[in-house]
Amino acid sequence: MSDIQLADVAVIGGGPVGLATALLMARGGLSVTVMERAPLDTWAEPGFDGREIALTHHSVRLLEQAGAWSHIPQAVICPLKEARIETGSFRHPLTFDTRGEGVDALGWLVSNNQIRRALFAAAQHMPNITLLPGTAVQTIRQGQDYAAVHHNGGQVNAKLVVGADGRFSPTRQRAGIGAIVHDFGKSMMVCRMAHESPHHNVALQWFDEGQTIALLPVNGMASSLVLTLPPQEIEALAHMPREAFNAEIMRRVGNRLGAMRLVSTRHVYPLKGVYAHRFTARRLALVGDAAVGMHPITAHGFNLGLKGQETLARQVLAAVAKDGDAGSPAALRTFERQHRKATALLFAGTNGIASLYTHDGPPFRQIREGCLRMADRFSPFKKAVTSLLMDRQPSAPGA
Numbered sequence: 001m002s003d004i005q006l007a008d009v010a011v012i013g014g015g016p017v018g019l020a021t022a023l024l025m026a027r028g029g030l031s032v033t034v035m036e037r038a039p040l041d042t043w044a045e046p047g048f049d050g051r052e053i054a055l056t057h058h059s060v061r062l063l064e065q066a067g068a069w070s071h072i073p074q075a076v077i078c079p080l081k082e083a084r085i086e087t088g089s090f091r092h093p094l095t096f097d098t099r100g101e102g103v104d105a106l107g108w109l110v111s112n113n114q115i116r117r118a119l120f121a122a123a124q125h126m127p128n129i130t131l132l133p134g135t136a137v138q139t140i141r142q143g144q145d146y147a148a149v150h151h152n153g154g155q156v157n158a159k160l161v162v163g164a165d166g167r168f169s170p171t172r173q174r175a176g177i178g179a180i181v182h183d184f185g186k187s188m189m190v191c192r193m194a195h196e197s198p199h200h201n202v203a204l205q206w207f208d209e210g211q212t213i214a215l216l217p218v219n220g221m222a223s224s225l226v227l228t229l230p231p232q233e234i235e236a237l238a239h240m241p242r243e244a245f246n247a248e249i250m251r252r253v254g255n256r257l258g259a260m261r262l263v264s265t266r267h268v269y270p271l272k273g274v275y276a277h278r279f280t281a282r283r284l285a286l287v288g289d290a291a292v293g294m295h296p297i298t299a300h301g302f303n304l305g306l307k308g309q310e311t312l313a314r315q316v317l318a319a320v321a322k323d324g325d326a327g328s329p330a331a332l333r334t335f336e337r338q339h340r341k342a343t344a345l346l347f348a349g350t351n352g353i354a355s356l357y358t359h360d361g362p363p364f365r366q367i368r369e370g371c372l373r374m375a376d377r378f379s380p381f382k383k384a385v386t387s388l389l390m391d392r393q394p395s396a397p398g399a
């Protein structure tokens with residue numbers, strides 16, 4: 001006899017967006033089961049994965065509402081005061097800062113594993129959230145009134161299944177939903193470097209010939225190095241002995257922050273953008289990277305994932321209040337429409353920027369330099385991008 005559990009919502013994937021979804025739905029009074037393939041210890045205490053996530057004001061508010069923000073130690077939250085973009089030997093940077101915004105920070109940088117750990121800690125304390133670690137989903141049957149998720153430990157029957165299992169989402173594939181996959185043909189290596197000079201809480205993105213480099217401030221005399229190169233060059237760097245690696249990074253970065261040295265593990269991510277053809281199916285919704293997996297260059301992936309689950313939670317909680325159905329087709333249609341509106345242009349724009357800034361022929365270089373010069377002089381543009389980076393819109397989930 002297999003064990004059948006009942007829940008209002010079954011979330012597949014206990015990453016940052018899956019856990020945030022569970023928390024918002026549970027705080028709205030729904031029962032939620034989260035199925036995660038990782039074992040309990042790595043789910044609860046995920047290791048450093050190199051990602052430093054630039055959180056907007058709105059995302060911090062959503063993490064506060066989820067009850068997760070207070071689980072992140074102050075010492076690992078780094079305020080971002082300024083973002084600076086440079087291209088090649090053209091030294092005039094395009095800068096974004098908080099001047100005239102009435103706030104101290106554009107946003108905050110926090111390691112991905114700290115965010116995941118905090119969300120898990122918050123979810124663990126919610127009586128109406130059931131966490132199922134080490135769970136492999138085998139099939140999903142989407143019926144008229146509920147969906148049945150069969151997994152290695154039994155079955156979960158829920159009014160709504162939420163696929164939050166990352167950009168290559170098996171849930172998306174099981175539901176027969178295709179996706180646009182944009183392969184940038186490059187890989188990204190991320191790691192922490194200690195350095196001699198202070199970073200003054202400035203993030204630097206630098207598009208050079210043959211490479212893209214970002215230095216993101218973290219607390220202390222250290223920064224997160226984000227290097228984009230063809231995959232074989234990234235693999236060589238990821239396995240280079242430490243001393244040789246430090247020297248190679250100094251050669252690439254120059255003396256911007258004094259002598260630099262590797263102080264963490266190195267992590268490699270192939271760069272692929274993913275946009276699902278649909279975000280919903282019968283009794284099913286996709287959130288996070290399973291719906292929209294962005295190129296990290298504009299630091300939008302998790303921020304958009306949080307917004308998507310906020311939109312979904314708002315619709316689902318309203319539908320439950322109205323007719324008691326968490327998988328209401330009308331609620332899913334509204335979520336689909338609103339999340340597409342919030343993401344489609346950003347996805348296309350981010351892909352355009354990523355392509356423009358990673359091609360090295362002379363026309364691309366000149367367009368880049370021209371764009372930066374114009375953008376820096378055109379204050380309405382700077383103001384619009386600064387607002388997008390900060391995202392200070394009020395949040396209004398029903399939780």
Ligand SMILES: Cc1cc2nc3c(=O)[nH]c(=O)nc-3n(C[C@H](O)[C@H](O)[C@H](O)COP(=O)(O)OP(=O)(O)OC[C@H]3O[C@@H](n4cnc5c(N)ncnc54)[C@H](O)[C@@H]3O)c2cc1C
Pocket residue numbers: 012013014015016017018035036037038050051052053054055112135136137164165166167170171188190269287288289290294296299300301302303304305
């Ligand atoms: C280098 C880098 C830098 C980034 N910087 C930023 C930034 O500054 N700002 C920003 O907003 N975003 C950033 N992002 C994007 C951000 O990391 C992602 O958008 C975010 O992690 C997506 O979360 P998610 O929960 O949707 O997916 P994931 O983090 O991929 O989590 C998916 C979860 O599902 C689980 N899973 C997968 N398959 C199954 C299955 N079959 N059954 C059960 N569980 C399953 C996985 O184990 C995992 O726990 C960055 C990404 C990278 C690579």
